[in-house]
Structures are given as C-alpha cells and as structure tokens.
Amino acid sequence: MKSKNSIAYFGLSILACLAYIWIGYGIDRESFFLLFGLYSFCFFIGLLLSKQSENISWQLLFFIGLIFRLSLFWSVPNLSDDYARFLWDGELLGLGSNPYEMPPKEWMAQNQELISSYLEKLFQLMNSKGYFSIYPPSNQLIFWFAGLVSDSQIIYPIIILRLVLVSAEMGVFFLLRKLLLTLKLSSSRIGWYWLNPLAILEISGNLHFEGLVLASILGALFFISRSNVFGTSASLFAGVGIKLVPLILLPSLFFDKNFRKKPTFWLGGLLIFFLAFSPLIIDQSYVNLWESIRLYQGKFEFNGSVYYLLREVGFWIQGYNTIATLTKILSLTTFVLIIWFSVKNSKRDTSGIIRLWVSIYLIYLFLQPVVHPWYLLPVLGLSVLINSRTAILWSWTIIFSYQAYGNIDFYENPLFLWIEYVPVFLLVFWEFRQNKLNYPFQVSQNEN
Structure with missing residues (x-):
C-alpha cells in the first residue's frame, strides 16, 4: 500500500512539474484562464502532498520543492517585468553610474x-522608465553581481539572480523546519509554503526578493527562540535592507521591554541599518529613493481591497479619485493599528510573536492600495508556524489579480476582486474571533 502511495505521489509531482514548466516557458500573464487552471492545479497538488507529508521524508519533500523551482532555471520571467529594472540598475552600477x-x-x-543593445533591450522591457530606482542598496549589490555575467545576454544575469533567490529559499526551508521542531509543531506544515506555487513562481520564476525578506524574518524568529537579542535585530534589519516593509514589525519588539531595554538590540539593528543604507549618502541618493517611495504610495493602485472600497466612497463624495488623500489616511491608520496591536500584545512567547507578526502583515496588506501577489510571501511563510490559514487561502485566490493583465489598460474586473477577497476576509474574521490571530483586546494564548 505504501509503495502504491509513493508511486501516486511521484506521478503527481511529475504532473505538477510539467505544469510549472508550461507556466514558465509556454504562456504569458495575459492568458489568465490558462494560468488560473495551471496555478490551481499546482496549488492543490501542493496541498495534497503537504497533507500526506507525514508519509514522505522531509528530504524527499525538500527535493520535490527544489525540483519545482529548478524547472524554471532557464526561463525568462513572463508574469512580471520587474526583473528588467533589476538588471538595468545592475548594469548601470557596472558602468560606474548611480542608479x-x-x-x-x-x-x-x-x-x-x-x-x-543590451541596455536598449532592458529599457524597452521596463515598466518604470520615468521613475528613480525604488530598490535599496542591498538589492543593488545583488543586481550588480548578476550584471557581471551579462555579456549582452539577458539570460545569464537572470540565472545568477535565480541562484541567489533559490539559495535563500533553501534557507527558508531549513529555518522553517528548525522553528517547527522548536515550537513542537507538525513538520507537514512546511509544505504549505515549500510546495506553494505562489512562492515557486514569484521567487524562482519572477525573481522577486520576498524570499530573502522571509529568510531574514525567520532568522529573527530563530534568534528570538534562542533569546539572542543582537541576532534578532540584526536579522530583522537585514530584511529591511532588502525591502523596507519589515519595518512594520519593529513596534512589536520596541514595546517589549525584553528587547527595548537591551543595548544589544539597538546595537544590532543600527549596525545593520548603517551598513545597508549608508551608500544612499552618496550624491544624496536617499532624496531620489524617497521620491520614488512617495510617488509609489500616492500614485499607483493595484489589487487593493479596503482601499478600493474607500476610493469608491471618495468618487461618490468628491467626484474624482482621492488617492492622494486616501493613501495618507490609510498609512496613518496602518501605523496606529500596528502600534495598538503591538502594545496590547506586548507580553508573549515566540508563538505569540509569530501570531502578532502575521496579524501586522495582514493589516498592512489589507490597507494597501497596491498588493502584488509576491507581497504575500512573508506572511505566507510565517503562517506555517501558527494555526492561521488566511494567508494560505489568499495565496490561491490572489491569482485572480492576474486577470487585469489580459484587459485593455489593465482594467481590474470588480467581480474577480470580490472572488479574491470575500473568502479571505471571512476567514480572517473567523480567525480573529477564534484567537488564531492576535486579538488587540487581550494577550494571546500559547499555541496549541
């Protein structure tokens, strides 16, 4: 019987791998319904294998997920064109220019x-020709490293970026496994992330850096479980150096006296922050980086939830898009809620911190005007370590956001937005009621 199960698992893995190859090499993001079908197939195969992972060794589970990622090794990202800006910035650094x-x-x-001709090709592929680079210096270092092998061929720096990101993903796997063992949780949970097509396609396929961010956040949790305050802050700020978003987690540590009153907490964070961002002093680069962040927050909108609902209210009252005002209000609301949740849940164990971080990430994402699929990856990885299923459900429904790319002017059909968000909001409401996520009126209980 066990032999038959092994053959079935092997067959399903082969089929999923073929689906990943089809997505990576055979379709584009405009082919939404084909993409949706293949993505959903991979998602449910991943869930099935995860559910049966008690009968599969962790080594085999790791191998299956790694093969899925490496199946995209020679592909050029086809679901996102952000990689063109990565390579552009790296090439400029190689030429001695400041991106x-x-x-x-x-x-x-x-x-x-x-x-x-190489720069001309990257320029034509880019979606942000009129904006300063929005990527921090730590990213730029990786872009420059990838650019060393460009040789007028776009595939070679892509492969270098992919190797860096897949290596970080391997780190995520082993950190998740270590934390699951520390928290005395079932190792089968690791498949919820490791075999999830969102992680595979957005990191290995589309070359987004949220995998590195997740690795740094999990590293911080590892150090928290070891009561290593210096390592906690250093690891968390290493993630900030890749993407600024992990700064939203800082209040959760600041309002915990076990961290705030330790000089090593400030030493670790400030040291890594200085190393990561000091290059911005050159030519006042920080001014232009901040300009890009400000424009991004006040001009762009994609796959929003609460923001889109409030935008419609703005249209009804003012008669025009109130994005400039609305984004400021939502940013302030996000900040206040993060502080509130952090203060109300300042006394907790490692499991409580993880629940709080998942809650903070969900608050942030629900109130954002732009929610690209890969933004979900850090909270998806964190959800493996608690009983929350919201991010796991969302990692499937978020594929509906890709329907916009098949429409003129990237029109987002409200029907698909409702299909994406209604199940997610119903589940997150239920999880808050069940205290599976941090509830702001009481201190969280230990993980069961």
Whole structure:
C-alpha cells in the first residue's frame, strides 16, 4: 500500500512539474484562464502532498520543492517585468553610474555613448522608465553581481539572480523546519509554503526578493527562540535592507521591554541599518529613493481591497479619485493599528510573536492600495508556524489579480476582486474571533 502511495505521489509531482514548466516557458500573464487552471492545479497538488507529508521524508519533500523551482532555471520571467529594472540598475552600477541619480529616460538621453543593445533591450522591457530606482542598496549589490555575467545576454544575469533567490529559499526551508521542531509543531506544515506555487513562481520564476525578506524574518524568529537579542535585530534589519516593509514589525519588539531595554538590540539593528543604507549618502541618493517611495504610495493602485472600497466612497463624495488623500489616511491608520496591536500584545512567547507578526502583515496588506501577489510571501511563510490559514487561502485566490493583465489598460474586473477577497476576509474574521490571530483586546494564548 505504501509503495502504491509513493508511486501516486511521484506521478503527481511529475504532473505538477510539467505544469510549472508550461507556466514558465509556454504562456504569458495575459492568458489568465490558462494560468488560473495551471496555478490551481499546482496549488492543490501542493496541498495534497503537504497533507500526506507525514508519509514522505522531509528530504524527499525538500527535493520535490527544489525540483519545482529548478524547472524554471532557464526561463525568462513572463508574469512580471520587474526583473528588467533589476538588471538595468545592475548594469548601470557596472558602468560606474548611480542608479538613484536619474530615471532611465533621462539617463538614456544623457548617456548616448554608453548605450548598448543590451541596455536598449532592458529599457524597452521596463515598466518604470520615468521613475528613480525604488530598490535599496542591498538589492543593488545583488543586481550588480548578476550584471557581471551579462555579456549582452539577458539570460545569464537572470540565472545568477535565480541562484541567489533559490539559495535563500533553501534557507527558508531549513529555518522553517528548525522553528517547527522548536515550537513542537507538525513538520507537514512546511509544505504549505515549500510546495506553494505562489512562492515557486514569484521567487524562482519572477525573481522577486520576498524570499530573502522571509529568510531574514525567520532568522529573527530563530534568534528570538534562542533569546539572542543582537541576532534578532540584526536579522530583522537585514530584511529591511532588502525591502523596507519589515519595518512594520519593529513596534512589536520596541514595546517589549525584553528587547527595548537591551543595548544589544539597538546595537544590532543600527549596525545593520548603517551598513545597508549608508551608500544612499552618496550624491544624496536617499532624496531620489524617497521620491520614488512617495510617488509609489500616492500614485499607483493595484489589487487593493479596503482601499478600493474607500476610493469608491471618495468618487461618490468628491467626484474624482482621492488617492492622494486616501493613501495618507490609510498609512496613518496602518501605523496606529500596528502600534495598538503591538502594545496590547506586548507580553508573549515566540508563538505569540509569530501570531502578532502575521496579524501586522495582514493589516498592512489589507490597507494597501497596491498588493502584488509576491507581497504575500512573508506572511505566507510565517503562517506555517501558527494555526492561521488566511494567508494560505489568499495565496490561491490572489491569482485572480492576474486577470487585469489580459484587459485593455489593465482594467481590474470588480467581480474577480470580490472572488479574491470575500473568502479571505471571512476567514480572517473567523480567525480573529477564534484567537488564531492576535486579538488587540487581550494577550494571546500559547499555541496549541
């Protein structure tokens, strides 16, 4: 019987791998219904294998997930064009230019003698030609490293980025496994992330850096479980150096006297923060980086939930899009809620911290005007360590956001937004009521 099960698991893994290859090499993001079918197939195969992982060794589970990721090894990202900006910034650094100094359009106009066919191709592929780079210096270092092998071929730096990100994903796997053992939780949970198509396609496929962010957050949790205050802050700020978003987790530690009153907490954080962001002093690069962040927060909108509902209210009252005002209100609301949750849950064990971090991430994402699928990956990884299923459900329904790319002007059909968000909001409401997520009126209980 066990032999038959092994053959069935092997067959399902082969089929899922073929689906990943089809997605990575055979379709584009405009083919929504085909993408939805293949993605859903991979999602439910991953859930099935995770559910049966008690009968599969962790080594085999690791191997299956790694093969899924490596099946995309030679692919050029087809669900996101962000990689073009990554490679552009890396190429500029290789040429001795500052990627924060001017937008690509302006750089092309002023540096005609440096333009190559490779740069021209990246410029045509980019979606942010008129904006300063929004990626912190730690990212830029990785972009520069990948650019060392460009040789006018776009695939080679893509492979370097993919190797870096898959290596980080391997770190995520082993950190999750270690934390599950520490928390005395079932190791079968690891498949919820490791075999999830959102993680596989958005990191290995589309080259997004949320995997590195998740690795740093899990590293911070590992150090918390070891009562290592210096390592906790250093690891968390290493994630901030990749993406600024993990700063939302800082209040949860600041309002815990076990961290706030330890000099090593401040030493670790400030040291890594200085190493990560000191290059922005050059040519006042921080000014242009901040300009890009400000424009991003006040101009763009995609796959929002609460924001879209409030935007409609704004249209009804004012008669126009109130994004400039609304984003400021939502940012302030996010900040207040994060502080409130952190203060009300300041006394907790490692499991309580994880629940709080999942709650904070969900608050942040629900109130954002832009929620790209890969933004969900850190909270998806954290959810493996608690009883929350909201992020796992959302990691499937978020594929509906891709329907916009098949429409003129990326029109987002409200029907698909309702399909995506209604199940997620119903589940998160139930989990808050069941105290599976941190409830702001009481201190969380230990994980069962």
